Amino acid sequence: MTKSKTFWAASALISLALMVFAGYSIYGRVALHFSGDTIEVKPVPLPAAEEQEEEKVDTKSALEKIKAAEKEDKEEEAKAGRGTPAKTEVPRMRAxxxxxxxxxxxxxxxxxxxxxxxxxxxxxxxxxxxxxxxxxxxxxxxxxxxxxxxxxxxxxxxxxxxxxxxxxxxx
Incomplete structure (x- = not known):
């Protein structure tokens, strides 16, 4: 009778452990789908080629020139007594x-x-x-x-x- 009680107690503990593990696994998968977020996986970034780096430098200098010109325009408008400058549009992502x-x-x-x-x-x-x-x-x-x-x-x-x-x- 003692062996039988030990066997059934061990079986119950093992079954309980398996149920807890299975429940946790299922919860993890279901939580991904019902969280309301989109799962977005980003690709691994690759090092830029030398030509692309040169283009980036040119782009940065062009952006700096544009920003400087915008500052000058804002200063001129402020001196002229005009109100707030017009807002610049941020490019929207398109589908x-x-x-x-x-x-x-x-x-x-x-x-x-x-x-x-x-x-x-x-x-x-x-x-x-x-x-x-x-x-x-x-x-x-x-x-x-x-x-x-x-x-x-x-x-x-x-x-x-x-x-x-x-x-x-x-x-």
């Missing part, structure tokens, strides 16, 4: 038309969803055995996946995110 393709002529329906669609499915159209769609996306790196006939599929040849989805980089 880029991004084409997605999935090759499977046997598929009956293909949907795409990703952080750029707030994980809502978007239908793709079939033409010559290739499923295609265009989506406007702001520059960045985003996770996504295809749903082919109800099953989640990754994009072949694309990098993989830590969440198990494919990644797309938009410039």
């Amino acid at each position: 880029v038309k991004t084409a997605f393709e999935y090759k499977d002529s046997a598929a009956k329906s293909v949907l795409i969803s990703g952080s750029f669609t707030s994980w809502k499915d978007k239908k793709m159209t079939k033409k010559d055995g290739v499923w295609k769609t265009d989506i406007y996306i702001l520059p960045g790196t985003y996770p996504y996946h295809y749903t082919v006939d109800g099953k989640k599929k990754l994009a072949p040849g694309k990098p993989k995110a830590p969440t198990g989805d494919s990644l797309v980089t938009v410039n």
Whole structure:
């Protein structure tokens, strides 16, 4: 009888430990999707080539000249007694038309969803055995996946995110 109690107590503790571990793992994955944030994975920066460095130096000197000219204009307006200077517009980031393709002529329906669609499915159209769609996306790196006939599929040849989805980089 003593061996039986020890065995069942050990089994219960091991089961409890496995349930805690599984719950924590599931919580971590679910928290990523329901946090409301988009998961953005940045590519590793590469060292700039010498030509690009020269262009950067030229750009910096041009920016300094523009800033100096703006300061002079502001000083002249202040001396002339005019009000506040006009605000300069900051260039806004624009969404880029991004084409997605999935090759499977046997598929009956293909949907795409990703952080750029707030994980809502978007239908793709079939033409010559290739499923295609265009989506406007702001520059960045985003996770996504295809749903082919109800099953989640990754994009072949694309990098993989830590969440198990494919990644797309938009410039």
